Amino acid sequence: MSRPSKRELARLITGIENGDPNALRTLREWYGRAGRAHIVGVTGAPGSGKSTLVAALTRLARSRGQTVAIVSVDPSSPFTGGAILGDRIRMRELFEDEGVFIRSMANRGALGGIARSTADIAVALDAAGYDLVFIETVGAGQAEVEVARVAETIVVVEAPGLGDDIQAIKAGILEIADILVVNKADREGAERTMSALQAALDLSTPSAGTAGHHGPGALRRVEAPAANAAGWRIPVLKTIATEGTGVEAVLDAIARHRQYLDQGAGAQRRAQRLEYEVTIRLRDLLLKRAMQQIEPARYRALIEACIARELHPQDAAQALLNALSREADRTPVE
Amino acid sequence: MTQTPEAARPLRILIAKPGLDGHDRGAKVIARALRDAGMEVIYTGLRQTPEMIAAAALQEDVDAVGLSILSGAHNTLLPRVVELLRQNGMGDVPVFAGGIIPDEDVPGLKAAGIAEVFGPGTPLSEIVQFIREHTPPRHAVGHQSSIINHQS
Numbered sequence: 001m002s003r004p005s006k007r008e009l010a011r012l013i014t015g016i017e018n019g020d021p022n023a024l025r026t027l028r029e030w031y032g033r034a035g036r037a038h039i040v041g042v043t044g045a046p047g048s049g050k051s052t053l054v055a056a057l058t059r060l061a062r063s064r065g066q067t068v069a070i071v072s073v074d075p076s077s078p079f080t081g082g083a084i085l086g087d088r089i090r091m092r093e094l095f096e097d098e099g100v101f102i103r104s105m106a107n108r109g110a111l112g113g114i115a116r117s118t119a120d121i122a123v124a125l126d127a128a129g130y131d132l133v134f135i136e137t138v139g140a141g142q143a144e145v146e147v148a149r150v151a152e153t154i155v156v157v158e159a160p161g162l163g164d165d166i167q168a169i170k171a172g173i174l175e176i177a178d179i180l181v182v183n184k185a186d187r188e189g190a191e192r193t194m195s196a197l198q199a200a201l202d203l204s205t206p207s208a209g210t211a212g213h214h215g216p217g218a219l220r221r222v223e224a225p226a227a228n229a230a231g232w233r234i235p236v237l238k239t240i241a242t243e244g245t246g247v248e249a250v251l252d253a254i255a256r257h258r259q260y261l262d263q264g265a266g267a268q269r270r271a272q273r274l275e276y277e278v279t280i281r282l283r284d285l286l287l288k289r290a291m292q293q294i295e296p297a298r299y300r301a302l303i304e305a306c307i308a309r310e311l312h313p314q315d316a317a318q319a320l321l322n323a324l325s326r327e328a329d330r331t332p333v334e
Numbered sequence: 335m336t337q338t339p340e341a342a343r344p345l346r347i348l349i350a351k352p353g354l355d356g357h358d359r360g361a362k363v364i365a366r367a368l369r370d371a372g373m374e375v376i377y378t379g380l381r382q383t384p385e386m387i388a389a390a391a392l393q394e395d396v397d398a399v400g401l402s403i404l405s406g407a408h409n410t411l412l413p414r415v416v417e418l419l420r421q422n423g424m425g426d427v428p429v430f431a432g433g434i435i436p437d438e439d440v441p442g443l444k445a446a447g448i449a450e451v452f453g454p455g456t457p458l459s460e461i462v463q464f465i466r467e468h469t470p471p472r473h474a475v476g477h478q479s480s481i482i483n484h485q486s
């Protein structure tokens with residue numbers, strides 16, 4: 001198959017986002033061709049400069065002859081479901097570049113910093129032939145680590161002055177970092193943030209790393225990856241993204257991390273990512289099937305019992321599950 | 335028990351400011367109003383060329399394009415956006431506009447393919463209504479059904 005046009009790709013992404021069966025069929029056809037791109041997650045506190053940094057990295061990667069796709073995720077309003085997606089404001093000089101594809105997306109209520117469909121959209125961009133795929137998460141705190149489920153290399157962007165320095169160094173998000181960036185180095189306090197990050201890194205002994213390259217909420221905890229235990233020293237780099245200062249070192253580190261992964265560490269991580277991926281999809285399918293089979297009246301009755309505090313939610317769920325397995329015993333598997 | 339198919343999904347709207355003026359209050363008011371109406375708004379910021387706007391509309395696969403302009407250059411910039419969208423195969427995507435646009439310019443803009451022009455003082459609900467009615471029917475507005483959404 002030849003490279004899809006930007007129009008085709010854009011429409012496919014819309015279809016994937018909306019769970020359109022045709023789009024999902026096409027995605028499956030494309031799946032075998034994916035796996036070439038380097039998928040890089042960029043996460044960090046709101047306003048730390050993720051979009052600006054991604055734009056600067058993209059400009060540089062383009063000058064090195066790479067093509068680049070960017071997915072930027074912003075939050076949906078929990079009240080209206082609407083969203084303002086503003087990351088493009090920092091990427092204006094890339095809009096017309098033939099070798100760049102930018103897509104903004106809303107998280108549509110998903111927790112974890114990306115949307116449910118972000119992983120599949122990354123697959124589509126990969127299959128479409130982009131060399132580098134950046135995934136910019138929702139401005140993230142400590143729990144938004146789902147991007148590790150999608151990306152091979154995680155860049156965590158911090159900035160001085162985003163509250164207390166130690167406060168800014170959130171455990172969860174540090175654990176998924178392959179590269180740490182202190183952006184806004186032109187600002188007061190950058191050195192302090194650098195040394196605080198370095199100290200936090202030195203504290204976390206790599207072998208103790210339960211550094212989960214998987215998000216919270218997995219039904220089964222997949223084995224923690226060796227993460228950065230062997231052979232990868234997490235660099236702490238300083239940038240001024242608005243001026244492009246230090247961006248070269250970040251792109252070099254990204255490339256070095258890919259080499260590191262290609263030399264062996266990547267295979268294990270990929271296996272762990274896919275195991276997680278299959279597990280959560282299984283969870284969704286099981287839940288969906290269960291919801292189809294559960295008797296609505298019974299379901300409501302159990303909820304009512306919980307409301308009346310006659311039943312703990314755990315027991316309600318167990319009762320529903322028991323009813324399902326009795327059902328399964330009676331009917332043969334289709 | 336059946337699941338509602340994923341028929342309902344948010345509209346995606348590009349709000350852009352073509353030209354060189356720095357008046358962005360109106361564009362931001364509109365972006366917020368559309369968000370509050372449940373739409374996903376891609377806001378690209380100030381000083382966009384028609385080429386940038388068309389490129390963003392293409393990659394974002396938007397359902398409509400809204401242009402905010404208070405510089406006086408609407409008669410050249412707005413038709414150019416429509417033309418570029420057509421060249422990109424997005425001729426069916428409605429383009430609407432707002433800002434400071436004299437009444438006498440509106441017929442010409444409509445002839446050039448601008449669906450509607452909304453001046454200062456237009457009730458936001460009217461704009462929301464217009465977009466809902468003029469986006470191609472393949473798209474419905476609404477919330478995604480949650481998996482726990484019981485329907486029998």
Ligand code: B12
Binds near residue numbers: 349401402
């Ligand atoms: C506030 C303002 C400024 C602020 C802008 C602040 C900002 N960040 O936006 C400042 C002080 C910076 C400014 C500067 C200038 N301004 Co001024 N400014 C105004 C003023 C007083 C109000 C504009 C405004 O914000 N209105 C409030 C918003 C909410 O209304 P709105 O933008 O019209 O949007 C509404 C509708 O038009 C519509 N809408 C707007 N966009 C869109 C988009 C879509 C898709 C839709 C559906 C609807 C829609 O819905 C909105 C809500 O109802 C107007 C006069 C006026 N009464 O309009 C002059 C005005 C726009 N400015 C003008 C001028 C000339 C300038 C300057 C060039 C110099 C000067 N004389 O001051 C500079 C240029 C600045 C620059 N860099 O471009 C002129 C423009 C003349 C023209 N177009 O022919 C105006 C009309 C004043 C005048 N009568 O001369 N300005």
Ligand SMILES: Nc1nc2c(ncn2[C@@H]2O[C@H](COP(=O)(O)OP(=O)(O)OP(=O)(O)O)[C@@H](O)[C@H]2O)c(=O)[nH]1
Binds near residue numbers: 047090185240
């Ligand atoms: N002084 C300074 N400002 C910067 C730097 N990098 C980015 N900024 C500014 O910081 C603000 C936020 O930048 P963004 O790139 O939008 O940050 P973000 O992390 O993508 O923000 P969200 O997506 O909203 O979480 C903008 O005003 C940028 O211009 C920098 O290196 N120095």
Ligand SMILES: [Mg+2]
Binds near residue numbers: 051
């Ligand atoms: Mg951003």
